Amino acid sequence: MLRFVARRLLQAIPTLIILSILIFAWLRSLPGGPAQALLGDKWTPEKEAQLNATLGFDQPIWLQYLKFLGRAITGDFGNSSVSGLPVLQEIGQGFAATIELSFFAIVIAIVLGIPLGYLAARFHGRLLDNLTVIGTLVGVAVPVFFLGALLKFVFADELGILPPSGRQDVTINATTVTGFATVDGLLTREFDATWDALLHLILPSIALASIPMAVIVRITRASVLDVLDEDFVRTAESKGLTTQVIRRRHVLRNALLPVSTTIGLQTGLLLAGAVLTEKVFNWGGLGSLLAEGIERKDYPRLQALILLAASVYVLVNLLVDVSYAIIDPRVRVS
């Protein structure tokens, strides 16, 4: 198992290097640049040329890349051209916000998605099943930003029962320890801060959960239907096992294999959804950093963020493979 994990990690290195070259070249091929964004309204072509020289953007691109790589290996991804802060520090601060949001979103997606999918399969062809299928279609089809805006309109603007945006009421003056607003409140016993953070989490995490939940429901449903037809289920029935045991030990366990892959892939894709959700809900996480970075052509921040997203994706995929091995012992043997 350890060797398997090590090999997969080594495979990730060339992937990340190739990706870093592509990002590097792509960012620099875009019109405009950080110097223009930095100079703002005071921009003149002369100032931009001189600023580019100061920043080293006038050097050959391969040289810039080698310098970047040299620093990146030592863990230095440079400073953001927007904020001037070290990129890794910025990402560290934004990371907690995004992970907190993504965590709640994926928990909602799993906790509601798997039972719903299972029930739809059990009541195959009946009303619940049809409703679920339609619901998941809508869930996948409605863009996250639209759903976010809609939820905000209904629950924040019209009903006024939930906050429209942000991570916490700024007047609550919460203490920051880990950067996870819900956890910090518990650690420092500022329970009102945790409660407030939870209220702020509801709308964005539902919006962000919509797509992964719909996908999980559909995969669970299809997978359970497949497994119900398998010979071993019939064998188990003929052995006289109780329905409960069959469902739990034979049907669900086998049906969950493809579901776990899906959960892994969806977790990786959450970042894409988080960019939009964070924009709608003014969530100060990685999505906001990414959006601002693109707008302001912040090369160092974008390079680090995209590489981070890719690394997370590689890592999640690895975790999926490992979880496969746990759920299905045959994978371990092969």
Place this chain on the structure above:
Amino acid sequence: MLHTGKKRVRRVALIGLAGALVLSISACAESEREGDGAGGGQAGGTLVFGAAGKPKNFDPIFNDDGESFRIHRQIFDTLITYKPGTAELAPGLATEWTPSNGGKTWTFKLRDGVKFHDGTDFNAEAVCFNFDRWVNMKGAAAQSQMIYYGDVFEGFRKNEGDATGDPLYKSCEAKDNTTAVVNFNKVKGAFPDAFGLTSLSISSPTALKKHNADEVKQTGGAFAYSDYANKFPTGTGPFKFESYKPANNTVTLVRNDDYWGDKAKLDKLVFKIVEDENARKQELQSGQIHAYDFPNAADYDSLEENGNKIMPRSVFNILYLGINQKNNPKLRDIRVRQAIQHAINKDQLAKNKLPRGASGRDQFLPEDVDGYTKDVKKFPYNPQKARQLLQAAGATNLTLKFYVPSEVTRPYMPNPQEIGGAIADDLKKVGIKVQTVPRSWNGGFKDDVQKLGKQDIHLLGWTGDYGDAGNFIGTFFGRQKAEFGFNEPEIFSALSKADATVDDAQQKAAYEDASKKIAEYIPAVPLTSSPPAIAASSKVKGLVPSPLTDERFVTVSLDES
């Protein structure tokens, strides 16, 4: 069975470990709420202002954008400031300022008994320390980020950044505690107004030295600022810096109880950064923020219906249609440029596409600025005349490439695409063919228009930094530029002459003369000016909108009744 037993042991161990971890973190995590000086429950309360963008950092000399300056203005003071709600000068840290030596020397009489936030004294030496700091700034990184310094003071003692000229500043002498004499190498028309620029705020020399304020590093395609700029900005203003939390999008300031003027009424002032305009509106309506900047004109009515206030600033910007004579020879014919003037219905544009209070313009200066004159040549909306002029110029088959910025909102152009569309329609009505080229603001528009001059006509504008005509028309037409592609020595010399004039009355006359020449020549078409507004809850009292977006929160209070 043994196998399961092992598993259970491992599970218990894991849970135990996790529990121990949580406990140990919890043991070192203390609430920091106590003793923070100004909680939300105290008399003055906390005002939360919805800002439209993040601040760059908190050292004013390294900044050039309104969102950063809004925060600096509460923490720092300048030698000269502005009367609330106007662009007129008023005493700041200096109570008097007098030019001598033909305008090359300025003597400042300073306030006595003023203290910086770190408890050190503000005096003439501190003023001189700041001027010396700016001119002696080392390193290309630091110098290239002092954009307003460069605009006003031109060069450094040792130019290591993008400045190439000699420094305007010569020396500063602290005659006594409350008299600072600043000497310049030549006369500059931007003074005394430019002394009010937020970039030229006065910092505590002790804090500057302690936190290595001048150490700006260039690293991996970006600039890294010192602790002074990020964590310890120290001025003399009515509020003190407390914290900036980028992940929460908040900057928190607390009242300075030792402020030299009337103390702030609020205990705490929080700037919450909400970049999306619609989100700012929702936050105001749900009570999460008390006021915000740049509301969408389309929301004015609904905001007011919900009991909020729309507070327009007086106009201090200009939207113009640039004309690039170099790219299209037909535009060199004055009759074609006059035809474009007559073709555009500016009043209609102001009414339909810009916020309440916007108006069509016949020149580039706002009324409040010396140099504005009613005696400029006017070109009222007259499509018939436009057609005749085009015919006379032999330009009936004129096609123009019209560059319009996208993905940007500016106070003078809330929706460039819509404005561009309306102008294109007007031009088409007089027989000009228009090829609209949308270009992203940070992704090609500036390159194409201001560097490469690819356009025939383009949409752009400007918000004034201070009440000096040179800041408007000098910036646009003071020299030959790729943006406009014309070479008219008469205009260039009129503007440089005006800039070098010290006497107020003479300078006013010189700029009026330049305004008339510009209106006649039509290097670009002035379109509209629009007042950007602040939206505020009815609880907010004492906030005075400023044409320079120079709002001070020292007078603001919250009426919770």
